[in-house]
Amino acid sequence: MSTTAPIPVDVRDAVHATARRARAASRQLALLTRAEKDAALTALADAIDAEAQSVVAANVEDLERGRAKGLPANLLDRLTLDVERVHSVASALRDVAALPDPVGEVVRGSTLANGLQIRQVRVPMGVVGMIYEARPNVTVDAAGLGLKSGNAVILRGGSAAASTNVRLVEILRAALEARGLNPDAINLLTEGGHDAGRALMTARGLVDLVIPRGGASLIQTVVTESTVPVIETGVGNCHVYVDAAADPEMAVRIVTNSKTHRTSVCNAAESLLVHRAIADTVLPAILRELGAAGVTVHGDPEVLRYAETVGVAHVPVTDEDDDTEFLSLDISARVVDDLDAAIAHVQEHTSGHTEAIVTGDRAAARRFTTEVDAAAVMVNASTRFTDGGEFGFGAEIGISTQKLHARGPMALPELTTTKWVVEGDGQVR
Incomplete structure (x- = not known):
């Protein structure tokens, strides 16, 4: 993902168009109640369970390509989804549905001497971009955590998991649409290669946050070249x-x-x-x-x-x-x-x-x-x-090794920001 060459205009425009659609979807998500989001997550999980065989079939395509290209054993392991792992991925969505909804939580508040009532409230980030490698479970985890926290997601997965990611996102988008929700809450960039990733991480103003998840080279590239705020999920020595x-x-x-x-x-x-x-x-x-x-x-x-x-x-x-x-x-x-x-x-x-x-x-x-x-x-x-599921957070979107905003396993609260709500009865300064 080097920036030595400009991003092709057609790739940039396509990514920006996706981001605008995601922005519109995020506004709908922000208005959903917890019950509506939990029901949608359960529907997503049911859809993945029902299509487990088709997901595994798509994954076999990726594994065959990976072996032909000489992918190392550790990457093939991360890439592999058998039926049991697919059901585990779906189960993680149900775990997220069972968790408290962070949106609307009052972080702190007080009444000032002049009678103003102030409170700091959790709200969704908006549009979250994920750039990651051969981990198709991240596709579902990111979609589920995004939905529960009221965020639309734009996913840029690695080419090694291309077939699996396409099938998973097809299933997820269809399940959303079946419930009357905007399918653009979950987006996958399938064209443009590395240029699409570069366009995503430089779409400042259209994308609110980018999270890289993968090897040291990928993470370092996103951290150093992104103009969108980044949460660094670092390597694990x-x-x-x-x-x-x-x-x-x-x-x-x-x-x-x-x-x-x-x-x-x-x-x-x-x-x-x-x-x-x-x-x-x-x-x-x-x-x-x-x-x-x-x-x-x-x-x-x-x-x-x-x-x-x-x-x-x-x-x-x-x-x-x-x-x-x-x-x-x-x-x-x-x-x-x-x-x-x-x-x-x-x-x-x-x-x-x-x-x-x-x-x-x-x-x-x-x-x-x-x-x-x-x-x-x-x-x-x-x-x-050190894992979001083991910590009781449900699925995680990554493990942050930085110190600002989020650190450690990133789950629902870490995918929100806050706004201050101030209520008065005519006070002026």
């Missing part, structure tokens, strides 16, 4: 630090789950740090479990010594490994002298997503949660819990 006071069995469970539960997602652990005082006790067991799952350990000399003992696949760790989001069965691992060294390492290499400590020492846990700068900090829990 997540660490698990096993402290001297950790319970060994707990440490093995948490590290193994964080790394191997699903490797292709941003909340998977990519780095392991172990306190020197507990290394003899816990590292062989951790490495044995990781090895059994097929993980290759990128270790410092001390870690490699343990790795050779238990027979796990291993290579020397590099400085580049410390900053790598592998999204595969690889993990960097180091032995550290103490908590200070662990915190210093995390602070130097964190992507600001999720960091975890395993410890029975409350003081160590407090220091770690206070000093580590990340959107989520786990104590004695897997990094895989």
Whole structure:
């Protein structure tokens, strides 16, 4: 998505026309009651369930193209939708329907000395653009969260999921229309390639917010080149630090789950740090479990010594490994002298997503949660819990690693802004 060449006029005009239609739809959405939105979400979920086979068939087309192009295994995993995953996607819409409606919530309010009544109220953003890669579930999550929060969405998915995204949006738009709602509440940009993405993220005044979701290159491009406000959903170089006071069995469970539960997602652990005082006790067991799952350990000399003992696949760790989001069965691992060294390492290499400590020492846990700068900090829990669904938010539209407006799993409240409503009885200044 380089801006070295101007955006073709026909592409820009087509995207702007879509944005104007989305704007009109957003005004209808903003007036819907919670009951109306929840009924619509349920209808969307039912429609996806009913068309699960056609979605899977479209997904097979994408997977065949992806394999022919040599897509890596982690991207193919993100791309894959079988019938069970399709039903899970639909279920996430029902979860969103069950959540409180943030629109109209009074954030704060007061009565001034002059009698003016003021209150800050949540309202929809308006039109939200999503630029993302091979994650067709994002198509449905974004549409559902947008509808519940009163926002129209414009989706620019990656070419790898083109057939799946087209089929999903056809289903969603038809379900909206069947309920008498404007189908332009959900839009998919299918033409124009990268130029369409550039036109979307520079449609300032027509689009209110852009959210990129994908690899580091995509996110960085959108953040640096967009003229529309952006919420950055960053990469996940997540660490698990096993402290001297950790319970060994707990440490093995948490590290193994964080790394191997699903490797292709941003909340998977990519780095392991172990306190020197507990290394003899816990590292062989951790490495044995990781090895059994097929993980290759990128270790410092001390870690490699343990790795050779238990027979796990291993290579020397590099400085580049410390900053790598592998999204595969690889993990960097180091032995550290103490908590200070662990915190210093995390602070130097964190992507600001999720960091975890395993410890029975409350003081160590407090220091770690206070000093580590990340959107989520786990104590004695897997990094895989940083997720809107696991947090009880229903589906999420992304995990923000920035500090303004939204941070961490972004669900319904994060897709709203606020307005001030002031009521008086004739006061003048």
